[in-house]
Amino acid sequence: MKRLSTAEPGFEAAFAALLEEARETTARVDAAVAAIIAEVRARGDAALLDLTARFDRWAPADVAALRVTEAEIEAADAAIAPGLRAALNLAAGRIEAFHRAQLPRDLELRDEAGLTLGMRWGALDAVGLYVPGGKAAYPSSVLMNAIPARAAGVPRIAMCVPAPEGALDPLVLAAAKRAGVTEIFRIGGAQAIAALAWGTAAIAPVDRIVGPGNAYVAEAKRQVFGRVGIDSIAGPSEVVVIADAANDPRHVAVDLLAQAEHDESAQSILITPDAALADAVARAVEAELRSLPRAAIAGESWRRHGAVILVRDLAEAAALTNRLAPEHLQLMVEEPRGLLARIRHAGAAFLGRFCPEAVGDYVAGPNHVLPTGRTARFASGLSVFDFLKRTTWVEADAAALAAIGPAAVALGEAEGLTAHARSVALRLGG
Amino acid sequence: MKRLSTAEPGFEAAFAALLEEARETTARVDAAVAAIIAEVRARGDAALLDLTARFDRWAPADVAALRVTEAEIEAADAAIAPGLRAALNLAAGRIEAFHRAQLPRDLELRDEAGLTLGMRWGALDAVGLYVPGGKAAYPSSVLMNAIPARAAGVPRIAMCVPAPEGALDPLVLAAAKRAGVTEIFRIGGAQAIAALAWGTAAIAPVDRIVGPGNAYVAEAKRQVFGRVGIDSIAGPSEVVVIADAANDPRHVAVDLLAQAEHDESAQSILITPDAALADAVARAVEAELRSLPRAAIAGESWRRHGAVILVRDLAEAAALTNRLAPEHLQLMVEEPRGLLARIRHAGAAFLGRFCPEAVGDYVAGPNHVLPTGRTARFASGLSVFDFLKRTTWVEADAAALAAIGPAAVALGEAEGLTAHARSVALRLGG
Numbered sequence: 001m002k003r004l005s006t007a008e009p010g011f012e013a014a015f016a017a018l019l020e021e022a023r024e025t026t027a028r029v030d031a032a033v034a035a036i037i038a039e040v041r042a043r044g045d046a047a048l049l050d051l052t053a054r055f056d057r058w059a060p061a062d063v064a065a066l067r068v069t070e071a072e073i074e075a076a077d078a079a080i081a082p083g084l085r086a087a088l089n090l091a092a093g094r095i096e097a098f099h100r101a102q103l104p105r106d107l108e109l110r111d112e113a114g115l116t117l118g119m120r121w122g123a124l125d126a127v128g129l130y131v132p133g134g135k136a137a138y139p140s141s142v143l144m145n146a147i148p149a150r151a152a153g154v155p156r157i158a159m160c161v162p163a164p165e166g167a168l169d170p171l172v173l174a175a176a177k178r179a180g181v182t183e184i185f186r187i188g189g190a191q192a193i194a195a196l197a198w199g200t201a202a203i204a205p206v207d208r209i210v211g212p213g214n215a216y217v218a219e220a221k222r223q224v225f226g227r228v229g230i231d232s233i234a235g236p237s238e239v240v241v242i243a244d245a246a247n248d249p250r251h252v253a254v255d256l257l258a259q260a261e262h263d264e265s266a267q268s269i270l271i272t273p274d275a276a277l278a279d280a281v282a283r284a285v286e287a288e289l290r291s292l293p294r295a296a297i298a299g300e301s302w303r304r305h306g307a308v309i310l311v312r313d314l315a316e317a318a319a320l321t322n323r324l325a326p327e328h329l330q331l332m333v334e335e336p337r338g339l340l341a342r343i344r345h346a347g348a349a350f351l352g353r354f355c356p357e358a359v360g361d362y363v364a365g366p367n368h369v370l371p372t373g374r375t376a377r378f379a380s381g382l383s384v385f386d387f388l389k390r391t392t393w394v395e396a397d398a399a400a401l402a403a404i405g406p407a408a409v410a411l412g413e414a415e416g417l418t419a420h421a422r423s424v425a426l427r428l429g430g
Numbered sequence: 431m432k433r434l435s436t437a438e439p440g441f442e443a444a445f446a447a448l449l450e451e452a453r454e455t456t457a458r459v460d461a462a463v464a465a466i467i468a469e470v471r472a473r474g475d476a477a478l479l480d481l482t483a484r485f486d487r488w489a490p491a492d493v494a495a496l497r498v499t500e501a502e503i504e505a506a507d508a509a510i511a512p513g514l515r516a517a518l519n520l521a522a523g524r525i526e527a528f529h530r531a532q533l534p535r536d537l538e539l540r541d542e543a544g545l546t547l548g549m550r551w552g553a554l555d556a557v558g559l560y561v562p563g564g565k566a567a568y569p570s571s572v573l574m575n576a577i578p579a580r581a582a583g584v585p586r587i588a589m590c591v592p593a594p595e596g597a598l599d600p601l602v603l604a605a606a607k608r609a610g611v612t613e614i615f616r617i618g619g620a621q622a623i624a625a626l627a628w629g630t631a632a633i634a635p636v637d638r639i640v641g642p643g644n645a646y647v648a649e650a651k652r653q654v655f656g657r658v659g660i661d662s663i664a665g666p667s668e669v670v671v672i673a674d675a676a677n678d679p680r681h682v683a684v685d686l687l688a689q690a691e692h693d694e695s696a697q698s699i700l701i702t703p704d705a706a707l708a709d710a711v712a713r714a715v716e717a718e719l720r721s722l723p724r725a726a727i728a729g730e731s732w733r734r735h736g737a738v739i740l741v742r743d744l745a746e747a748a749a750l751t752n753r754l755a756p757e758h759l760q761l762m763v764e765e766p767r768g769l770l771a772r773i774r775h776a777g778a779a780f781l782g783r784f785c786p787e788a789v790g791d792y793v794a795g796p797n798h799v800l801p802t803g804r805t806a807r808f809a810s811g812l813s814v815f816d817f818l819k820r821t822t823w824v825e826a827d828a829a830a831l832a833a834i835g836p837a838a839v840a841l842g843e844a845e846g847l848t849a850h851a852r853s854v855a856l857r858l859g860g
Contacts, residue, residue: 084844087837094834098547101539109531117528117795122774124808138845171844207808226663229808233656254856258849293848340823344552351825356853359826362838365547366822378554378637378659380820390810392796393770395781396789404524407517408792414514414601415568418723419688423786426684 001282001306006316015309019323019374023236023265023305026215033190033219040194045202051191056133058166060186063202068168068184073177076170084171088139091363092178095143098365099151102384114400118393123153126204127387128196128228129181130211131172133162133188139175140361144368144382145211146179152387157181158206160196162188189213193220197228210369210386231386232379235372236265239357240326240346242317243281244333245274247353252277253284255330255356260301261294267305269324271317278308318342325376328357347376401427431712431736436746445739449753449804453666453695453735456645463620463649470624475632481621486563488596490616493632498598498614503607506600514601518569521793522608525573528795529581532814544830548823553583556634557817558626558658559611560641561602563592563618569605570791574798574812575641576609582817587611588636590626592618619643623650627658640799640816661816665803666695669787670756670776672747673711674763675704677783682707683714685760685786690731691724697735699754701747708738748772755806758787777806831857 004014039047045063052066053059060066077085107119127149131142142159149157159176161168163186176184185203187195193213199205208229209221221230239259243252256268272278285302289295311317318339321329325345333339336351343349347370350357361368371379396404405424412421434444469477475493482496483489490496507515537549557579561572572589579587589606591598593616606614615633617625623643629635638659639651651660669689673682686698702708715732719725741747748769751759755775763769766781773779777800780787791798799812826834835854842851 083840087840087844090834090837091841094541097541098539101537102549104534107531109528111524111527111795115794117531119532119796119813125774140841140845226803226805229805251853251856254849254853258847258853261847261849288849288852292852293846298849336825343821344555345819346821349821349823351823352827354828354831354857355824355826356857358842358847358850358853359831359834359838360824361850362841363834364545364824364826365541366549366824371819373656375656375659376819376821378819381822383549383820385815389775389801389806389808390813391773391776391779391806392811393779393781394785394790394794394796395766396785396794397782398784401784401789404520404789404793407520408789410513410517411521411570411792412788414517415570416723417688417691417788419684419691419718419728420788420791422718422722423681423684423688423788426681427784427786 001302001308003308005310006312007310015320018307021305023267026218029215029219033216033223036190037194037220037223040191040200041198044200048187048191048195048200051189052187055189056162056164058163066185066187066202068173068186073173073184076168076173077177079170080174085174087363088174088178091140092143092147094363094365095147096151099148099384103151104388113403114397115404116395120391120393121388122391124207124387124389125154126156126158126206127154128206128209129157129159130192130209130213130217131159131161132213132217133164137161137169137172139169139171140368141212142172142175142181143179146176146181148367148382148384149387150180152384154387156183156206158183158185158196158203160185160187160192162186162192190216190220193217193224197224208387210382231369231382232371232375234369236267237262238267238269238326238372239328239330240269240271240321240324241330242271242314242321242333242339243277244272245277246334247277247332249277249280249284250288251353252281252332253288256281256285256302256306257288257292257298258356258358259328260298260306261292264297264300264304266301268302269307269309269326271309271311271320273311273313273317275310278310282308314339315342321346325374327370327372327376328360330355330357345376347371347381398427431732431738433738435740436742437740445750448737451735453697456648459645459649463646463653466620467624467650467653470621470630471628474630478617478621478625478630481619482617485619486592486594488593496615496617496632498603498616503603503614506598506603507607509600510604515604518604518608521570522573522577524793524795525577526581529578529814533581534818543833544827545834546825550821550823551818552821554637554817554819555584556586556588556636557584558636558639559587559589560622560639560643560647561589561591562643562647563594567591567599567602569599569601570798571642572602572605572611573609576606576611578797578812578814579817580610582814584817586613586636588613588615588626588633590615590617590622592616592622620646620650623647623654627654638817640812661799661812662801662805662809664799666697667692668697668699668756668802669758669760670699670701670751670754671760672701672744672751672763672769673707674702674744675707676764677707677762679707679710679714680718681783681786682711682762683718686711686715686736687718687722687728687732688786688788689758690728690736691722694727694730694734696731698732699737699739699756701739701741701750703741703743703747705740708740712738744769745772751776755804757800757802757806758790760785760787775806777801777811828857
């Protein structure tokens with residue numbers, strides 16, 4: 001963990017180093033992924049069967065075995081504990097309500113020249129959702145990726161999830177059921193991405209693929225981009241907590257560790273004007289680590305990437321936060337809304353002393369798929385906008401064309417595009 | 431030009447081939463571009479001077495010479511013909527008005543659990559605009575790329591444009607002035623993209639880069655993606671014209687050629703239920719080509735990629751159009767709004783017999799930067815949304831956390847993320 005103070009000489013260099021710190025190195029798997037995609041394109045479902053046997057340590061009897069049946073989904077759902085089922089229902093309902101509220105309205109304008117201009121939103125026809133298997137098979141991630149697509153009106157949501165040794169997490173299936181997933185396939189890795197992008201006999205192609213994955217999945221998404229849309233490739237998670245003196249240091253410490261426990265590359269940063277709180281939080285982190293099941297991961301993240309930054313005041317905290325453009329931001333201060341108004345760049349903000357980021361991971365309603373690694377400067381969290389596209393339209397009659405057409409002719413001729421100019425001039429009687 | 435008819439056997443195979451037709455091959459320039467980016471990162475402005483001398487055939491005296499001065503912009507503006515100045519003003523005003531109308535509203539919801547949820551839109555801090563030099567230096571493209579950024583509220587818009595032999599197109603400078611560009615640099619190619627993404631002493635880095643360019647520029651954008659946002663890489667342009675019997679064949683022919691004259695890879699497709707119109711348009715295309723300055727390009731595009739598709743009715747025309755998902759779509763029919771309602775996938779639509787696509791290229795108001803190559807299935811034209819990002823936020827007090835916190839604890843524990851669960855449980859007094 002680094003300790004910085006804006007009052008000390010050398011702060012600017014140390015902070016700049018923190019900003020540029022690379023927390024992740026990605027393996028080069030381009031060639032391996034290209035080969036897998038080529039194999040799926042060439043051999044379709046037969047390739048999926050072979051690749052699943054090779055990578056997921058189970059041999060599907062036939063193509064039909066790749067598809068999870070309705071009965072399997074119902075059985076998985078019936079098996080989960082009532083408390084968890086209630087939690088999933090609460091989460092799904094709240095996520096759906098917030099994403100429905102995001103739905104934009106169409107535009108239609110008639111102007112003084114007599115043209116009508118419009119912009120129409122429409123849902124994608126089909127979306128693919130990748131869900132990692134193994135340790136990162138999170139039901140919350142299924143809800144967060146699929147529900148915005150359903151809220152946007154996407155009629156077909158196909159999910160691929162690897163089933164190591166053939167097994168699937170019942171909670172993941174139960175989440176998929178609640179999120180409106182329409183098809184589930186036991187397929188993982190680059191082969192799943194290839195199948196979703198190009199289609200096989202068993203899996204119809206989709207228009208966009210979302211969801212997290214390992215280096216092979218990320219590279220496969222890069223390679224199919226253009227054929228289909230993809231979401232952004234997420235980097236390791238991060239949180240900035242801005243906290244004043246009035247906080248319980250243990251609360252702040254656990255919030256920092258909740259981010260750190262994701263993986264060793266995660267980053268947790270406390271920014272505070274109170275030196276005593278900074279010290280108390282640092283001690284509380286060490287104390288909490290003693291009883292945390294994922295202490296090895298969280299401790300490594302905290303030691304390698306954690307930081308405590310002492311500032312003169314909250315204005316300085318806001319300025320540093322804007323340079324960090326964090327994925328998650330907790331504002332544990334007296335007037336969190338006033339502080340939020342000074343923040344230009346953050347993926348998601350959590351206001352108040354009773355609003356830990358974990359409520360946003362699960363049940364608050366806004367999405368937990370958020371821009372990482374300072375990309376909140378220009379990128380946004382997942383939303384219904386990821387599953388909608390726009391068509392603009394223009395309607396003109398002869399009078400409207402007479403009003404604005406001559407300008408189009410002049411510009412077309414200036415750009416040397418004679419047919420452009422002529423297409424307008426002809427209709428003006430020229 | 432291909433002639434297809436839905437009534438003929440073999441149509442499905444021929445149409446499928448049309449859908450999969452690759453109209454462009456891109457040169458592999460990865461290594462050359464990576465070297466240029468590395469040079470700009472290592473040597474900054476000195477690299478920009480060297481690379482400009484090497485690629486643009488002029489030697490800037492010093493770094494200051496790379497920046498276009500206010501006086502140069504004013505001189506360029508003063509030199510353009512009054513008719514063109516009026517056309518630029520009309521275009522800029524209409525584009526600005528349409529893009530301002532797109533601006534979305536923030537969201538704030540209080541729910542029955544006592545939480546307040548919000549989504550706030552904010553403009554990017556700085557945007558880079560690449561403008562190609564030479565034959566494709568289009569003032570309309572400057573307006574279309576920069577005005578949405580200004581309408582979104584972006585305070586800094588830095589433009590890079592190569593100046594072969596040191597010269598710039600006055601119309602491009604005049605367009606930049608009207609579009610709210612705040613800085614103009616005489617720098618082209620991958621070196622311009624590198625400078626915008628990483629910054630040099632003379633050019634501050636931006637957060638997103640937009641604008642068309644050659645293969646080097648496109649590859650440079652790919653390589654800096656992640657560091658900054660980029661727009662999508664545009665492919666060759668295309669139009670689908672749906673026209674009924676009541677049209678003047680010459681109008682339709684010129685509209686098809688207006689697309690074809692862009693470049694040899696462009697694609698123009700007529701879909702009509704009227705065989706006589708199909709024949710007449712095909713003849714009119716040949717006639718128009720005889721007097722078109724860019725006949726060599728337009729003719730090559732028409733022969734290689736053009737198509738006339740005869741359909742039984744407009745319902746069939748809509749269904750084929752949805753599979754083509756064209757960049758531009760003209761609806762030259764009696765009831766264009768009714769037909770538009772059946773179109774799910776198109777970048778921009780032009781309704782009526784007096785609405786050639788060229789009005790949209792220049793003056794109508796909606797953007798002419800649009801998704802190509804069937805990507806309108808999932809992608810949209812440039813808009814204010816490209817220059818905005820969202821921050822979601824959640825506000826909770828103790829009572830609100832008590833209402834939804836237990837579900838977050840249950841899900842955190844189910845996912846094995848103990849610190850997540852603990853961060854909520856602690857505040858519930860657990």
